[in-house]
Amino acid sequence: MPAGEHEFVVVANRLPVDITIEDDGSLSWERSPGGLVTALAPLMQKNGGGWVGWSGKVGFEHEPFDAEGMRLCPVPLSEGEIARYYEGFSNATLWPLYHDVIVPPEFHRAWWNTYTSVNRRFATAAAEAVAPGGTVWVHDYQLQLVPSVLRMLRPDVKIGFFNHIPFPPVEIFTQLPWRHQVVEGLLGADLVGFQRPGDASNFLRAVRRLTDLQVRGPQVTVPGRWSRPDRAVRAQAFPISIDSTAFEELARRPDVLERAKQIRVELGSPDVLLLGVDRLDYTKGIRHRLKAFGELLEDGQLRVPEACMVQVASPSRERVEQYKTLRDEVEVTVGRINGDYGALGRAAVHYLHHSYPATEMAALYRAADVMLVTSLRDGMNLVAKEYVAARSDLGGALVLSEFTGAADELTHALTINPHDIDGTKATVMRAVNMDRKESRRRMRGLRRRVMQHDVQRWADDFLGYLAMSVPPPPDLRPP
Numbered sequence: 001m002p003a004g005e006h007e008f009v010v011v012a013n014r015l016p017v018d019i020t021i022e023d024d025g026s027l028s029w030e031r032s033p034g035g036l037v038t039a040l041a042p043l044m045q046k047n048g049g050g051w052v053g054w055s056g057k058v059g060f061e062h063e064p065f066d067a068e069g070m071r072l073c074p075v076p077l078s079e080g081e082i083a084r085y086y087e088g089f090s091n092a093t094l095w096p097l098y099h100d101v102i103v104p105p106e107f108h109r110a111w112w113n114t115y116t117s118v119n120r121r122f123a124t125a126a127a128e129a130v131a132p133g134g135t136v137w138v139h140d141y142q143l144q145l146v147p148s149v150l151r152m153l154r155p156d157v158k159i160g161f162f163n164h165i166p167f168p169p170v171e172i173f174t175q176l177p178w179r180h181q182v183v184e185g186l187l188g189a190d191l192v193g194f195q196r197p198g199d200a201s202n203f204l205r206a207v208r209r210l211t212d213l214q215v216r217g218p219q220v221t222v223p224g225r226w227s228r229p230d231r232a233v234r235a236q237a238f239p240i241s242i243d244s245t246a247f248e249e250l251a252r253r254p255d256v257l258e259r260a261k262q263i264r265v266e267l268g269s270p271d272v273l274l275l276g277v278d279r280l281d282y283t284k285g286i287r288h289r290l291k292a293f294g295e296l297l298e299d300g301q302l303r304v305p306e307a308c309m310v311q312v313a314s315p316s317r318e319r320v321e322q323y324k325t326l327r328d329e330v331e332v333t334v335g336r337i338n339g340d341y342g343a344l345g346r347a348a349v350h351y352l353h354h355s356y357p358a359t360e361m362a363a364l365y366r367a368a369d370v371m372l373v374t375s376l377r378d379g380m381n382l383v384a385k386e387y388v389a390a391r392s393d394l395g396g397a398l399v400l401s402e403f404t405g406a407a408d409e410l411t412h413a414l415t416i417n418p419h420d421i422d423g424t425k426a427t428v429m430r431a432v433n434m435d436r437k438e439s440r441r442r443m444r445g446l447r448r449r450v451m452q453h454d455v456q457r458w459a460d461d462f463l464g465y466l467a468m469s470v471p472p473p474p475d476l477r478p479p
């Protein structure tokens, strides 16, 4: 296959921009929020990098184009492919399977078939973009077959894969009818990265159970086919982070601090402001959080208007059945709590089904006394890290589910098991009543971790290990 021109290529389900097609047919775009592009942009700009991904629009077909200092290569997806590959196999099979089967995963052969053909399309686009001996970094559960297809098309390139979500225990993973193919797909990479050491060991256990390959420590040996040498594949944790300094600076801006004050006034100047910020996803434990808050109001441990909660739930995957059901349940619960405990002009829960710009989020973080992260399972949870980065005033308290990747690192948070409603209530009250000395000490500890381990360091670590993987022999490099 002819090689492309980019030394470094990122492959992700989504492109790092939100594209608008203007009336005259021309394109405009805005960089999407999110740490991945921030971390990789300098490297992409330096090396003339390429990014292969879906535009988020049905059937959008376009030649590769330059934006944000990199070459973007859109992969088109038809309506049917979005239904079967994205909403179906990625978000109604793999997503629940990899998140502790919180809702039952659905297994449909037609979804799997489309997942394989779309993964082949992404791999082909990457193979066409990457220069001889270049590096390709593939991201997340939507694209687990890309490494092995790409390896076949371009044995000369280095391939890294990073899984942004948990990797499940083998007892759950093996429910997947196509478990062998997924493991083989991932083993096409030289380096497979995970959020937590536990995810990496789950993957290595799956390799042991499902293949007869040799596994030693973090390394799997894959015998070379067609007289190619054996390959070593390394599986290891690289906990992702945010652009901590940029977020801290944003949260210090005078307009943001002003907005934080204004938010508190608009909410009726409560003594205690609790905050939840999530995509509206069943993995986030929003119902558990609301239940705990509702009971605290019922018990009289908290009272409106002295206390209130803001819940930002950004719309997500709205055509997937389980997400529609969750939205109904959350909205009924919010309505019930407000009906029982609210007063005129004084809601108990301010529920916002929108996405907000980073400035508004930073202001909310600065305004909140207690941040509630109650995920039932979460690869990392970057909201927790954003809250910490925003609190350079050392104010606020973080209540954090032990089922997040972030809990491995953020050991100064108040941790909870969100299934334990009494335990969660007690911990929320501990956060509410915590003396300033303790909360500052905890926030200082949290900030030490988040400010030092930012997304740049994450990307450098991962790419540093990938660079150390053994290069392919010269005869495998395209001429």
Ligand code: G6P
Pocket: 013, 014, 140, 141, 164, 165, 316, 317
């Ligand atoms: C998680 C996944 C990402 C995904 C994001 C938003 O963080 O790890 O791969 O992009 O959710 O979900 P969406 O389906 O809207 O891309």
